[in-house]
Amino acid sequence: MNPANGGGSSFNGSGNSFPINGTGTLSYFQLGYLLKNNLLGEMGTLQPYVASQIASLDLLNDTMTMYEFGMNWLIKGHATKVSLNYQSRPVFNFNNTNDLVSTDRRGMTVLQLQVSI
DSSP: OOGGGTTOSSTTOSTTOOOOOSSEEEEEEEEEOOOOTTTTGGGOEEEEEEEEEEEEETTBSSOEEEEEEEEEEEETTTTEEEEEEEEEEEEEEEOTTSOEEEEEEEEEEEEEEEEOO
16 A cells, blocks of 8 residues: 555555445454364464455445455464465445446455564
């Protein structure tokens, strides 16, 4: 995301933003499952997860649906964690009748490392 180049070419704006709140109804769901301790021996265990945000906002003509899924690799409990996550989010634009509709989807993959000392 480069904030120096302005708002971008869609209603979402620049970067990885998307409409996540406003007047209307919003639901967020998250489900994770911790697999067997020491599944990978001395290397720890895995925790897959999925999440979704669904919003029916007054400003948008289409329902905003974001989903993501990923895997946490827990090493020595939560002392060290590697996470790989994929997120799919909608892109909203004005159509020819000036309504905000979902015109595309964009994806984002994030790899994170967390170390506790």
